Amino acid sequence: MSGKLVVIGLGPGPAEHMTPEAARALAEADELFGYGPYIDRAPLRDGQIRHPTDNREEAARAAAALERAEAGAKVAMVTGGDPGVFAMAAAVVEQIEAGPASWRTLDVEVIPGVTAMLAVAARSGAPLGHDFCAINLSDNLKPWPVVEARVDAAAGAGFVMAFYNPRSKARPWQLGAVLERLRAILPPTTPVIFGRAACRPDEKITVFTLAEADAEVADMATCVIVGSAETRIVERPGLPPLVYSPRFFLPDLPAGRAR
């Protein structure tokens, strides 16, 4: 009766985006923990015990899963996308560090998945084709001036930026403030992609320029990708545009971009 905790990334959408490794780990679990909507998305078999929780209770959820694994259960912690990107893997390791010494001897595995920015990028071309960064816009987790400093540093150095958790009812103004900030650094023609529910049936990918991008388009199911000054939009007759960031950085661009 040796327990195990597997932290599983379901990928961005239905089962066809989940790796076979993740599907197998899910099938082998006795008990599933996770944010309710993710557990609802996981293909379950009879006899599996579900422990759906609220979105905010990450530390308690991780500790509860570790307790069950220590008691001998085969436990899966289920997350959307990739568990290591602004999701449950860090919360689990945090609890292992803070918890009883016995948790450091548990069998713990993290199974990667396709994270939202890769899904949005694939559905819109290749906007992450050059150096890029991922920033969690939630200021529940860090002071807002830290977000501002990172946005300034990334845009100033020529990174493409993917913004996770860009907007919610409780955080309505943050994305707008970031876009306003970026307008002072990047050209008005810089592409901005709002990728909502990428790879799901209600997928909606919209491409704007930075000048016209409206933060109101985003919600919690949206991942926003803002290009660098090199990122380009390729228009196509009768088809959605393709957005890409060239693999090459041309040194004859306007000064000040690559400080």
Added chain:
Amino acid sequence: MSGKLVVIGLGPGPAEHMTPEAARALAEADELFGYGPYIDRAPLRDGQIRHPTDNREEAARAAAALERAEAGAKVAMVTGGDPGVFAMAAAVVEQIEAGPASWRTLDVEVIPGVTAMLAVAARSGAPLGHDFCAINLSDNLKPWPVVEARVDAAAGAGFVMAFYNPRSKARPWQLGAVLERLRAILPPTTPVIFGRAACRPDEKITVFTLAEADAEVADMATCVIVGSAETRIVERPGLPPLVYSPRFFLPDLPAGRAR
């Protein structure tokens, strides 16, 4: 006889890391293009035509695939990891932009996959659990001072960093120079992960501190993750350590970290 080009990410390792969407697209293709070792890894069926190419010929390879799609073939461009991260999707869209107008009417699809940094992160804990960036260390594609400026900006602003293509026979000194640079910005205890062939049978994940990290450990099959000052190593008796970046950024850290 309408052709199609699908740019497919195989994921980091054997088929159990490839999404069902990618597997289906691969099975439906008549012709496969890609770097030889990736095509060798793809599960093929009888009758599929293989066009393996050298690592360097990305623009020509993309153009050849688009020509075959225009001629009516169902073409797959095969890449390891995710096609949008320092891989073939950007090369394909570049060619669509530069090529004949008819290429803009082609049916082109990009199918995401698990990129190397997500695989390395999963195998080592949750080092990408906070804001992070991905930098291609190859200076075939951009001037070296641009790499230096981006490394300085990312480390100074508190991003965890994932370095792709860190080292090759033709580029032996670049990773060492980056690590040396980072020693002037980050604490000597900052975790550094060398993730070689993550998720493959010859996987080797090694964790160092920045003070002791030796660039010689890396090769072209390695993705290197360097933590921020917040990233932590959790030692475990009889098990490999877990590395994670806390989800929360604590504002009482030493000044200068979060400019």
